[in-house]
Amino acid sequence: MFVFELKRTSCCMAFLCIIQFGDAMARIFLLTVLMVLSMQEKSNVAGYITACYFTSWSALTSPTQVRLPVEDVDASLCTHLMYAFASLDIQSMSVVALDPFHEYSRAGMTGLYEQFNQLKSKNPNLKTLLSVGGQSSGRAFSQLSSSKLSLQQFAQNTMKFLRKHGFDGLDIDWEYPAAETKDKFTFLLKILSEEFSNEATNKEPLLLTIAGAGGEDKIRAGYDIKAISKYLDYIFVMTYDFSGSWNKVTGFDSPLRARNDSNFSPVYNVQYALNVWINGGADRSKVIMGLTGAGASFTLRNITDHNVGAPVQDGGGPPGPLYQQKGRLMYPEICQSLKKGWTRVWDEEQQVPYAYRGDQWVGYDDQQSFGLKVQYVIDEHLGGVMFWELSFDDAKNYCKNGAFPLLHVVKQTFANHPMDSNKTSETGSTDAVSQSSDATEENPTTPSHRTITTDSNNGTVHFVTSLTKDTGVKLKSTVVFDQVDENIGEAYSPTTGEFTAPVSGFYLFTIQVMATYGSGLEYELKSEDSAYSTRVRVESAWSTSSGTAVFHVQKGHKVKVIKYYGPDGALRQSPWSRFSGFLLRES
Known part of the structure; x- marks a missing residue:
């Protein structure tokens, strides 16, 4: 570009x-x-980005064995680090700390915000963003976006907050704008973009990104893709959580491609979700593939049927020993399971692995599938990848492959394929990925x-x-x-x-x-x-x-x-x- x-x-x-x-x-x-x-x-030079989310609860409230203090973050593995989450405060018209006691610095204590932004001393090219929102944030965002005056005030206050605490940008995680709030979401991003640009007279503009939905129904309902793309630096597409405790059959959390099986919707896979954004008018260079270290776990109804699509009991698999989340096993827990005799199977059709033992089953990502996904980003001239979240990538080396083995695959794959941006500014799908029903000729190659x-x-x-x-x-x-x-x-x-x-x-x-x-x-x-x-x-x-x-x-x-x-x-x-x-x- x-x-x-x-x-x-x-x-x-x-x-x-x-x-x-x-x-x-x-x-x-x-x-x-x-x-x-x-x-x-x-x-x-802007190459592929690797955007990594860091959560305050992983630093403070996780069980001891998977806690991830800021100082344990490898700042060399990410180009952008997002601190999740801040709150949106309607009364003050600003973002505010979710946990002021731990996040603000004070006499005798360096707060998490300051610790987080000090990571830039280890990687001078690192950009840090504050992510605001998360689950159940839609009502506050909707209220805020009701008037231009309130949005301008929010932008002004938020810019001061970000500059004061050393952040390089703002990540909006509105989960999720709907048909009735689509225009408000666009308006929010427009005003923020304008105010950020106006503020940056003699300094680098603050970055503006979003965490965008991966499900087609949510994307089409809540996002005016063409409109918002021009206001954003990056769109982090949450291309995961495609399977979970709601499933009736085994399935993958983040399959790369669709499955030719009537038990599976053709839309719940990474390739399809990214194409909905691209065919809708998003600039390829801004479309960022979401990755995660979480796997979808299930309890099988019949231990002799452990294939993809096997019937499962309601509610997902039992909590794992480290993260203790029902229906989810994280990569370090899966590594431990494999060492205890679980059987790993590679699924060529969807290009991700699964593992099982007895009545337990998990569909997940590992180093092999991460390599293929990063290669997909390269082949399709996308902007890079986003990872949710850092504590899910074996920071404690349970897998005995070194700390952060998944992100090391990302870094190495990108390093082996320097960006050739001859198509990164295009919109519209390629012949290999034209699954979406709205793939039309309305989105020709767009000049950079x-x-x-x-x-x-x-x-x-x-x-x-x-x-x-x-x-x-x-x-x-x-x-x-x-x-x-x-x-x-x-x-x-x-x-x-x-x-x-x-x-x-x-x-x-x-x-x-x-x-x-x-x-x-x-x-x-x-x-x-x-x-x-x-x-x-x-x-x-x-x-x-x-x-x-x-x-x-x-x-x-x-x-x-x-x-x-x-x-x-x-x-x-x-x-x-x-x-x-x-x-x-x-x-």
Whole structure:
């Protein structure tokens, strides 16, 4: 993905330079600014994310043998850490601590919030978010979202709270918006996104994410997917809890794929749930697959029938020895069971394992299934994975595979497959995953530069990209901003890549290289309105790297990529690239 985020001061100076000093000076200034911005962006390349939830109760109230103090968290395994949960307080119009005594610091005691955010000293790239909501939070969210004034006040108070305690963003866990509150949910995210963006004048904007439903009925009822996608940095899809104590037959907590069996709904699997979001208009780069260390446990009716789909007794399996949750066994408990003689079976159809012994049965995830799920994220060009929750991943090494064995698989699999973001900004399904009934042609490939609009009343330009929120830039003259994208696919020659100007004006052009082809790539651009061509050098061929050039182009005239040079300087065919044009000033 190419993130094009001009800071307010730089953008204003660039446009004023065009206006006051003419095209030649403007070209030099723009290219200088963009080179600096490009260098800044390269130092923050956005690869796959691994978002991990940490729960306050695992730190404080869990049984001793599975307690997870903050200091035992391996901060190197996650790119984002969510602290769950904070409360939503209607009276104060803010998020507040669920357990102020333990979470706030005071004289002689470092609170959990401070301990949690000190993990960034172990991983300087780590982002921390405060998750607000959880089960039974819907009523409070609905009340809060009844007016714009209350939401703006909530946003202001919450931003102060997050900054004070050292968090980098807010995670909204509204379980779940329904048909009657769908518009309120969208409005909530819109106001938060706007307020977060406005607050970040001279600092990095706070992140905004949600924990989204995995069941199709809940997704379709409560989420205006296209609308909310543009306000969010990430959508953590809870693609688990597909089976549980309500089942009449054995089934998996989080199967990757559907089962060809009339006892199983085709919608309760990871692949289908993710496609409902994608086909509904969510940006692939923002769709995050949910993973968990919890397994669905059952008591069999007949100990001789232990296949997937075998009849079970009501209420799920008995509590495990560590976490003591009826109908759920966590990964460390399953490891212990396997060491005591349970039989493990791999289910190829749904690509997850199950285990049984006597009348007990559990469908779960392990290192093998995690590897396949992470590979699915890579193959489908999604944004990454989310894990619920850290204490479920054998932090105490019961499995004798080292602490956090599941998350180590995630980290290693992503490390072995650096992000190739040639399709991460797309919406809509691929042929391999087009299960959802709403898979239509209404969601074509979406350019990574999402929307650009101009407010003619006050001269403010707004642009939204795949990884940035709406950013307003106040200009001192009327400026038209527009964009046309041309993709140079693998089946095309560089000479077929062309940009047609929608209006006459001064354009900025960018080249994105969407695959890891090394460094020193060069593209030669030629405008119909110019006697010369410009060679654009792309220093690093990875997701956010780009080259830039500036031309004046008449309406209807073209700018083309006419040649591509490899790192050795030889003329080559182009790797997968995106060629984009931005109208800086209409003439």
